[in-house]
Amino acid sequence: AQTVTQSQPEMSVQEAETVTLSCTYDTSESDYYLFWYKQPPSRQMILVIRQEAYKQQNATENRFSVNFQKAAKSFSLKISDSQLGDAAMYFCAYRSAYNYGQNFVFGPGTRLSVLP
Amino acid sequence: ETGVTQSPTHLIKTRGQQVTLRCSSQSGHNTVSWYQQALGQGPQFIFQYYREEENGRGNFPPRFSGLQFPNYSSELNVNALELDDSALYLCASSLAWDSVGTQYFGPGTRLTVL
Numbered sequence: 001a002q003t004v005t006q007s008q009p010e011m012s013v014q015e016a017e018t019v020t021l022s023c024t025y026d027t028s029e030s031d032y033y034l035f036w037y038k039q040p041p042s043r044q045m046i047l048v049i050r051q052e053a054y055k056q057q058n059a060t061e062n063r064f065s066v067n068f069q070k071a072a073k074s075f076s077l078k079i080s081d082s083q084l085g086d087a088a089m090y091f092c093a094y095r096s097a098y099n100y101g102q103n104f105v106f107g108p109g110t111r112l113s114v115l116p
Numbered sequence: 117e118t119g120v121t122q123s124p125t126h127l128i129k130t131r132g133q134q135v136t137l138r139c140s141s142q143s144g145h146n147t148v149s150w151y152q153q154a155l156g157q158g159p160q161f162i163f164q165y166y167r168e169e170e171n172g173r174g175n176f177p178p179r180f181s182g183l184q185f186p187n188y189s190s191e192l193n194v195n196a197l198e199l200d201d202s203a204l205y206l207c208a209s210s211l212a213w214d215s216v217g218t219q220y221f222g223p224g225t226r227l228t229v230l
Contacts, residue, residue: 004158033216043204045159045221052216091158095217103149103172104219106158 002027004094004107012113013082020067021077021110023092031097034068034075035104040088048090051075053097079112087114120222122207128228129197137192137225139207148190149219150182151206159206165190166212194227202229 003026013019025034036048051059051068058066063083067076079086092107121140129135141148147166151159161174165184179195188209194201204226208219 035218037221042223043226044223045206045208047218047220050216050218093158097215103161103164103174103217104151104159105161106151108158109156 002029002032002094002096002105004092004105006090006092006107006110008110009108010111010113012115013079014115015082015084017082018078018080019082019112021079021090021092021112023075023077023107025073025075025092025094025105025107027073027094027096029096029098033095033097034066035093035095036064036066036075036077037091037093037106038086038088039091039109045091049077082114084114084116087112120207120209120220122205122222122225124225125223126226126228128230130230131197131199133197134193134195135197135227137194137205137207137227139190139192139209139222141188141190141207141209142220145209145211145220146188147210147212148184148188149208149210150190150192151208152176152201153204153206153224155203162192197229199229202227 032053034051037045049061063080089109093104149164150162153159164172168184183191204224206224207222210219
């Protein structure tokens with residue numbers, strides 16, 4: 001079974017600075033997808049960014065980018081120019097490309113605080 | 117485009133009772149998944165429905181059951197509630213032919229079992 005680990009329960013960053021959230025995963029599969037979701041206090045999970053494992057190029061969405069290291073099974077999220085609205089729980093998630101019905105495996109989350 | 121909606125927002129039940137939670141998927145999405153998120157933890161996959169049939173299940177007992185309707189909306193039913201069932205229940209919808217399988221989440225239903 002796949003597992004996802006987020007080793008930083010809490011992180012903080014100064015407004016306008018850059019922060020990196022860590023995620024590692026364990027799998028024996030070669031094809032899969034990785035996601036970062038944000039969950040603000042409103043509780044609704046919001047997709048931040050996604051990465052296909054077969055793509056070597058790291059995904060980027062505006063201020064959000066990932067560092068995907070397939071061999072190391074690492075998938076970190078970098079937030080540049082942090083804003084107060086970025087404060088939330090961030091979850092890393094894995095989805096197998098072979099077993100669609102098994103859906104996502106989530107990590108335990110990292111709580112990000114943004115300091116003004 | 118209408119997003120994923122869930123009802124009710126909050127619910128309080130007592131141990132042994134039964135509960136039904138509802139979800140309307142995002143417009144055009146034909147697959148619905150349910151997750152349980154205990155306080156301070158990441159979501160845990162319960163099951164997924166596609167074409168009104170369960171096509172994937174996580175490590176949850178049979179007292180967790182579901183339905184999907186022709187309009188792709190869905191219900192999660194939990195029988196014989198236990199204290200540990202207290203959690204946020206999230207519904208997510210997706211397109212079956214989206215190979216990446218990106219899921220779009222609703223705001224959740226907070227269930228408290230006393």
